[in-house]
Amino acid sequence: MPRASKRKAAPASSSSVTAPPPDQSRSRTAKATSKTRLKESDQIDNLFDTYANSSLGQIDPEGIETLCSDMKVEYTDVRILMLAWKMKAQRQGYFTKDEWQAGMKALKANTLLKLVKTLSELKKEAEAPQNFEDFYSFAFKYCLTEEKQKGVDIESTCELLKIVLGYQFPSQVDSLVEYLKVQKDYKVINKDQWMGFLRFCKEISFPDMANYDENQAWPLILDNFVDWKKQKSGGR
Amino acid sequence: MSNQKKRNFQIEAFKHRVVVDPKYADKTWKVLEHAIHEIYNHNASGLSFEELYRNAYNMVLHKFGEKLYSGLVSTMTSHLKEISKAIEAAQGESFLEELNRKWNDHNKALQMIRDILMYMDRTYIPSNHKTPVHELGLNLWRDNIVRSSKIQTRLLNTLLDLVHRERTGEVIDRGLMRNIIKMLMDLGSAVYQEDFEKHFLEVSAEFYKVESQKFIECCDCGEYLKKAEKRLNEEIERVTHYLDAKSEIKITNVVEKEMIANHMLRLVHMDNSGLVNMLLDDKYDDLGRMYNLCRRVPNGLLTIREVMTSHLRETGKQLVTDPERLKDPVEFVQRLLDEKDKYDSIINKAFINDKTFQNALTNSFEYFINLNARSPEFISLFVDDKLRKGLKGVSEEDVEIILDKVMMLFRYLQEKDVFEKYYKQHLAKRLLSGKTVSDDAERSLIVKLKTECGYQFTSKLEGMFTDMKTSQDTMQGFYASHPELGEGPTLVVQVLTTGSWPTQPSATCNLPSEMSALCEKFRSYYLGTHTGRRLSWQTNMGNADMKASFGKGQKHELNVSTYQMCVLMLFNNAERLSYKEIEQATEIPAPELKRCLQSMACVKGKNVLRKEPMSKEIGEEDAFFVNDKFSSKFYKVKIGTVVAQKESEPEKQETRQRVEEDRKPQIEAAIVRIMKSRRVLDHNNLISEVTKQLQQRFLPNPTEIKKRIESLIERDFLERDNVDRKLYRYLA
Numbered sequence: 023m024p025r026a027s028k029r030k031a032a033p034a035s036s037s038s039v040t041a042p043p044p045d046q047s048r049s050r051t052a053k054a055t056s057k058t059r060l061k062e063s064d065q066i067d068n069l070f071d072t073y074a075n076s077s078l079g080q081i082d083p084e085g086i087e088t089l090c091s092d093m094k095v096e097y098t099d100v101r102i103l104m105l106a107w108k109m110k111a112q113r114q115g116y117f118t119k120d121e122w123q124a125g126m127k128a129l130k131a132n133t134l135l136k137l138v139k140t141l142s143e144l145k146k147e148a149e150a151p152q153n154f155e156d157f158y159s160f161a162f163k164y165c166l167t168e169e170k171q172k173g174v175d176i177e178s179t180c181e182l183l184k185i186v187l188g189y190q191f192p193s194q195v196d197s198l199v200e201y202l203k204v205q206k207d208y209k210v211i212n213k214d215q216w217m218g219f220l221r222f223c224k225e226i227s228f229p230d231m232a233n234y235d236e237n238q239a240w241p242l243i244l245d246n247f248v249d250w251k252k253q254k255s256g257g258r
Numbered sequence: 259m260s261n262q263k264k265r266n267f268q269i270e271a272f273k274h275r276v277v278v279d280p281k282y283a284d285k286t287w288k289v290l291e292h293a294i295h296e297i298y299n300h301n302a303s304g305l306s307f308e309e310l311y312r313n314a315y316n317m318v319l320h321k322f323g324e325k326l327y328s329g330l331v332s333t334m335t336s337h338l339k340e341i342s343k344a345i346e347a348a349q350g351e352s353f354l355e356e357l358n359r360k361w362n363d364h365n366k367a368l369q370m371i372r373d374i375l376m377y378m379d380r381t382y383i384p385s386n387h388k389t390p391v392h393e394l395g396l397n398l399w400r401d402n403i404v405r406s407s408k409i410q411t412r413l414l415n416t417l418l419d420l421v422h423r424e425r426t427g428e429v430i431d432r433g434l435m436r437n438i439i440k441m442l443m444d445l446g447s448a449v450y451q452e453d454f455e456k457h458f459l460e461v462s463a464e465f466y467k468v469e470s471q472k473f474i475e476c477c478d479c480g481e482y483l484k485k486a487e488k489r490l491n492e493e494i495e496r497v498t499h500y501l502d503a504k505s506e507i508k509i510t511n512v513v514e515k516e517m518i519a520n521h522m523l524r525l526v527h528m529d530n531s532g533l534v535n536m537l538l539d540d541k542y543d544d545l546g547r548m549y550n551l552c553r554r555v556p557n558g559l560l561t562i563r564e565v566m567t568s569h570l571r572e573t574g575k576q577l578v579t580d581p582e583r584l585k586d587p588v589e590f591v592q593r594l595l596d597e598k599d600k601y602d603s604i605i606n607k608a609f610i611n612d613k614t615f616q617n618a619l620t621n622s623f624e625y626f627i628n629l630n631a632r633s634p635e636f637i638s639l640f641v642d643d644k645l646r647k648g649l650k651g652v653s654e655e656d657v658e659i660i661l662d663k664v665m666m667l668f669r670y671l672q673e674k675d676v677f678e679k680y681y682k683q684h685l686a687k688r689l690l691s692g693k694t695v696s697d698d699a700e701r702s703l704i705v706k707l708k709t710e711c712g713y714q715f716t717s718k719l720e721g722m723f724t725d726m727k728t729s730q731d732t733m734q735g736f737y738a739s740h741p742e743l744g745e746g747p748t749l750v751v752q753v754l755t756t757g758s759w760p761t762q763p764s765a766t767c768n769l770p771s772e773m774s775a776l777c778e779k780f781r782s783y784y785l786g787t788h789t790g791r792r793l794s795w796q797t798n799m800g801n802a803d804m805k806a807s808f809g810k811g812q813k814h815e816l817n818v819s820t821y822q823m824c825v826l827m828l829f830n831n832a833e834r835l836s837y838k839e840i841e842q843a844t845e846i847p848a849p850e851l852k853r854c855l856q857s858m859a860c861v862k863g864k865n866v867l868r869k870e871p872m873s874k875e876i877g878e879e880d881a882f883f884v885n886d887k888f889s890s891k892f893y894k895v896k897i898g899t900v901v902a903q904k905e906s907e908p909e910k911q912e913t914r915q916r917v918e919e920d921r922k923p924q925i926e927a928a929i930v931r932i933m934k935s936r937r938v939l940d941h942n943n944l945i946s947e948v949t950k951q952l953q954q955r956f957l958p959n960p961t962e963i964k965k966r967i968e969s970l971i972e973r974d975f976l977e978r979d980n981v982d983r984k985l986y987r988y989l990a
Binding site: 212 | 961978983985
């Protein structure tokens with residue numbers, strides 16, 4: 023990846039750009055960039071090796087846990103999930119070398135410190151309207167640990183909902199989670215229903231749910247949820 | 259020859275000497291005036307038509323038309339004024355007569371006058387835009403007689419009074435009325451309407467308003483309707499006799515409004531005599547009358563129809579939810595058929611087969627029949643009862659009639675697939691026990707079902723019949739190839755194709771050795787000719803005929819179920835058997851075994867076994883003996899329990915569940931079919947299309963359809979559109 027920015031040519035300390043004299047400096051900086059480039063990817067790799075399980079060649083759940091504590095971030099923090107999203111991680115609890123490299127590069131982080139710093143930006147990025155649905159969808163897929171698994175069990179779904187949506191739609195998530203735990207119709211939630219939850223939070227006014235029309239193509243589980251909620255609040 | 263004066267030689271018309279005699283016009287007029295007087299005085303015979311005509315002609319010719327015309331007007335007017343006085347002077351009854359007479363006179367006079375003045379009529383009058391003589395005569399009559407202040411009101415009141423008297427039962431002079439009314443009509447429809455009809459209608463409305471109020475207080479619905487009908491007919495007759503035909507519609511409207519429309523709701527809903535009572539008591543005449551009368555008023559038929567529909571729905575609802583009725587399914591269905599017959603009669607006899615009423619009947623039946631979820635089962639039981647014994651000795655046509663009626667009820671069912679399930683079960687039992695009264699009737703019903711629901715519905719049922727036939731052939735073949743078996747017990751096997759017959763789980767049962775050996779021989783025979791098939795004995799569906807001798811030498815032939823046979827055969831080798839021993843030996847599942855023992859030990863008349871203790875329930879510690887004291891009037895005793903019965907609660911649940919399970923693939927197939935052809939479709943349309951496709955068999959629940967859609971999405975048959983969340987897309 024060509025380093026266009028001269029700023030990065032100087033490691034550690036970054037600030038103003040000084041225009042060095044042409045020719046000589048260019049070759050100097052050119053050398054510097056390639057060196058730093060190497061250095062950066064090395065750093066990324068080194069970081070990877072720090073946490074990776076050597077026999078597996080991947081960072082495993084334990085490694086992630088360590089990474090989290092080093093970053094002083096909770097294991098269940100949504101930003102970790104977002105990190106996985108940024109890395110396009112395929113398997114829950116594991117980061118492959120490629121995934122790690124791609125993610126770190128995309129985040130423009132090569133040290134742990136930088137990684138921590140970018141986490142808050144990452145959160146904003148993931149929550150941006152144009153990205154959130156993608157992230158939300160990823161979060162579900164990420165939980166499908168078995169091959170050919172199509173649904174996530176209720177317990178995990180509830181946890182996931184809290185992590186992913188709890189910040190933006192707290193009251194909806196609380197109600198939904200409560201409902202999911204008491205209902206008996208479904209033991210797993212599939213992708214369609216999962217996406218339905220997001221749509222529900224975005225489109226339906228809450229808690230009155232006045233604009234919910236069960237004759238529309240909402241997943242049945244949401245029809246039942248709305249009925250349950252209405253009954254609970256002493257409605258019709 | 260002088261050329262000075264060349265006179266043009268012209269031939270001139272011969273001119274009469276124009277005697278401009280000023281007195282000429284007067285003289286001529288006097289003649290005519292005199293003639294008119296004479297005409298009015300009935301002295302016309304002495305007049306010369308030709309002379310008068312000529313005089314009139316001359317006057318017009320010599321430009322005295324104006325004088326002639328105005329003279330005519332004033333002469334006639336003065337005559338009419340005198341006539342008017344004469345009429346006014348008439349007393350009482352003779353008023354109308356006098357008027358009539360004078361009118362006739364006037365017409366005759368007018369005719370003569372018109373004839374005399376015909377030249378003026380044809381020349382002077384049109385070119386001067388004057389009213390023609392005849393019309394003039396009528397107008398003058400109108401203005402001077404009919405609308406004269408002293409006559410106008412009196413005339414109207416006299417006429418109205420006569421009408422009133424006739425309405426209250428008096429006889430009046432209709433001819434006279436007709437003439438007077440005709441006079442008004444001749445004077446112009448404006449006169450007829452303004453001077454008579456308008457008031458006539460007002461007065462009539464008042465009359466009928468009062469009368470209808472009186473009647474409704476004291477009559478019941480049927481009587482009132484009779485009276486209303488009578489009045490209506492009277493008015494129509496009145497019109498034909500002495501009113502303008504155009505008045506008919508107007509006066510009938512008045513009667514309809516006052517007597518019917520204004521009181522309709524009260525009549526229809528009248529306690530003890532209203533529409534509902536008439537329906538209950540099959541009062542065809544009254545109903546017909548009500549129909550005819552209500553037909554005439556706006557929303558009349560609508561009202562009747564609505565009342566009938568709500569009554570029918572209420573009655574039907576009570577019928578199908580009455581717990582007493584539900585105890586006997588055959589009676590239940592019979593009641594429904596009776597109700598249908600009743601209303602068919604009513605609509606036929608009283609409502610002239612009005613289609614809207616037939617539709618209302620259909621809708622009502624559809625409504626309440628489906629209120630009871632067991633209706634499909636009960637209808638099947640009804641059919642079962644008929645095909646077992648009810649149709650015995652009934653002629654072929656009557657059989658068809660009954661089956662057609664049953665089909666009508668079938669059509670009202672929403673859950674036809676539930677009916678199919680039960681029908682299959684019941685048919686299976688009938689076929690296997692050989693208990694059907696008429697094969698033809700069975701097949702006839704299948705044909706009707708096929709016509710109604712298509713081949714799919716009946717293919718399995720037909721398969722059952724085929725199996726029975728095939729089995730017969732198989733048995734023949736079996737015994738033909740095993741002649742040595744002629745001595746032993748006779749085996750009759752029905753080979754049932756799985757899938758055509760209702761599925762039953764087959765339970766264990768140890769057949770007695772004689773039977774099991776025989777069964778094995780059959781099995782090898784059958785599999786010899788049909789390799790690749792698998793036979794499993796359905797011991798819970800069989801029956802057996804056994805000969806038994808009891809303690810006092812009494813011999814009986816017992817018809818029992820296979821299970822019962824297994825139990826009884828044990829007693830050939832033992833006097834006393836405990837429940838446990840029986841259970842062990844036969845390996846029949848406990849609930850069935852208990853039922854089986856109960857039917858043989860605890861039922862009076864069928865107690866071929868004796869039980870200790872003598873309790874009604876079968877206990878695990880009980881002991882059984884052959885009942886040496888068994889007696890029955892009949893040689894052949896039937897103890898089998900293979901008759902179709904109303905299902906018990908758990909059985910019903912099970913059947914219902916199976917039906918629900920069967921519906922799922924049907925719904926899915928419909929969804930896939932529709933989506934495949936439409937490619938993209940929105941949610942609501944998909945639901946309605948699916949419902950439409952399936953409604954011949956059952957009414958799918960929209961929630962259930964939604965579940966199936968989601969299941970298909972999960973299995974990647976469909977997907978939701980990314981942009982418009984209401985749309986579904988078919989995934990090839």
